[in-house]
Amino acid sequence: MPSVASVLDKCPYAAGESLKRKNIDEKRQLVHELSNDSDSAFDVLMKWGRAELLQVLCAELGERKNKTRLKKDQIINKLLKVVSEKKDSSTTTERNSKRQRKNVSSVKTTKGKDTLYCTNLACQDKVSREDIFCRRCSCCICGDYDSNKDPSIWLACDYDPPFTCGFSCHLECALKSEKSGIKEDEPSHAVDGCYYCVSCGRTNSLLECWEKQLTIATETTRVDVLCSRLVLAQKLLKGTEKYTKLSEPVGKAVKCLETELGGPLNDLPSMKRRGNVTRLASAPNVKDLCSSALTLFDALTKIRFEDVDATSLTLILGSEKGTSSKGYIIHYRVWHRKASEKDYTEKLTCALVSPKTRYVVSGLTPATEYCFKVVSFRGLKETSVVETKVSTKTSQEEETTSSEKEKQLALKETVIEKAVGVSNGESSSDRGLEFEDCVGVLRQLELGGNVDTEFRLKFLTWYGLHANSDKKNLVKGFVNQLVKDPKALADQLIRTFSDLI
Incomplete structure (x- = not known):
């Protein structure tokens, strides 16, 4: 010195x-x-x-x-x-x-017991002897964990148990892994807006991670954070064909910054990366582009359709992560019409309140394009108006897809029953009839339109793998009291157990 x-x-x-x-x-x-x-x-x-x-x-x-x-x-x-x-x-x-970043391939054993625990002090979860790292907090690619974990730079296998492998990985590691399907420097047409879980190979969405990058970019006051988040957002949808409307504003924002800072955002000298965003002349334009991309994303995920058949479809409102978690209730008013018709009718298709934002629209015409309009309110204030289009299937397409759905449902139920049969050390003879009765009740509620397939599968998974004897007795009591009123039974099960499953 x-x-x-x-x-x-x-x-x-x-x-x-x-x-x-x-x-x-x-x-x-x-x-x-x-x-x-x-x-x-x-x-x-x-x-x-x-x-x-x-x-x-x-x-x-x-x-x-x-x-x-x-x-x-x-x-x-x-x-x-x-x-x-x-x-x-x-x-x-x-x-x-x-x-x-620390390696957790080594685990520690508690004194007097043969139990292994994760060495991460923030986790300390039980670790199987077959695992070389903790599946709860560690990256399944590099095997390391982060001391101060930032969820926005991690990807997780986003399936519901027992179908998820339970692993997660660094976004940085996924970009470098060929198994993920996303490539850091090349367009990823094969998995447009998605990636393959490196552990189990299941397809997961990248859109939620993309949204996190832009949200942070919009809110930050640091130039280095703004640059790094925009670079990540651009890489996640690089070469996209399905989400060009989302990637275009991000590309424009990156070009604005590169023009002002004089080079690629991921290769800037430290002098240019330091400082406050408000000092940049292009800051207002960049922030507006990020906000417009998030608005487009919100509109894209606000109206979704599932189980689209020739004469019916399931309408789902709100983003996949849900709106009720943000601490407020949103009201929705929905209208629909044929695309060939000029105006919507005065009669509402439905009125929904979060978190119950699913609705089955029936009585549709096969092979017809429909327009849906959704107006959302928070309190008395109108927050957004979104319109989108969807086409019903032909009668021939419905016959083909219905048989495929039956096969998929049968496969999922087989997985659940196998998982249930070996959980908690219980044999199938100890609990087979009880679980089969539960499956039968939920199947009847689904066929009657009182619960959807997603709730049935989640409920059966929870009931078989996680519910204790008190919860099972509670379910049994509801079934015995309300079995003659399927709608009341379904409402009671949804109201009581939605948070648990």
Whole structure:
């Protein structure tokens, strides 16, 4: 660490001589060297001109101009403080980056017991002897965990148990893995908007992760965070054909920043990555583009259709992650018409309230395009109006898909029954009739239109794998009391157990 005296010996202009001939980087380097001895540094910097001191201070703060009215000694104190804080911050960051990601292939054994636990202090979950890392908190590709885990840069296998493998991975690792189907530097036409779980191979959506990147980019005040999140959002939908409307605003935002910063966002010098977003001339335009992309995403996921047949379909409102989790209730009013008709009728198709946002629309005409209009309200305030189109299937297509659905449902129920048969150490003879009765009741409720397939499968999975004896007795009591009123029974089961399953 050079002393002030050695700095003055090597650089006599450090004391005020010929400073104007030196560029800003050389001046900053001098200040950093002088700051090692703050007492002597103050005396040396007092010989500098106020303009030079302000120039260095602005460079350290990432600002273009600083119209401060501080006195010269106050500017010096502030400059030395900023430099000192940066040194402490860089040392801490370097130390944390080395400790951030840790390998958990080693597990620890509790004293007196033969039980293995994850070494991550924030997790400490039980680890199977067959697993080389903890499936709850570790990346299934690199096997490491993050000390301060940021969910926005992780991908998880998003299926419901028992169909999910339960693994997750770093987004960075997935981009580098060929098994994921997404490639960091090439268009991913094969898995447009999706990726393959590296562990089990199931297809999962990337859209929720994409939304997280843009949300953070919209809210951040740091240039480095804005750049990194936009780069990730661009990579997730690179080469997309299905979601071009979402990728276009992101591409424009990236180009705006690259034009102002003078190069690719993932290869910028540290000087340009530092600073506040509000100092960028393109910041308002970039933020608007990010917001417009999120608005398009919201509209894209606000109206979804499932089980589209020749004469009926299931309408689902709200994004997949749900609206009720945000702490407020949303009301929806829905109209539909044939695309060939000019206006919607005054009669509502349905009125829904979150979180119950599913509705079966029947009485449709085969092979016909329909328009759906959804107006959402939060309290008395109208929050959005969204329109979309969907086409019903032909009668021939419905016959083909119905047989495929039956096969898929049969396969899922087989998986559930097998999982139930081996859970909790119980044999099939101990619980077979009880579970079969539950399956029969839920199947009848589904056939009667009182519950949907998703609820039936989730309920049976929970009932077989996780429900304790008290919960099972409660279900049995509901069935015995309300078996003659299927609608009341379905409402009771949904109201009581939705949060558990």
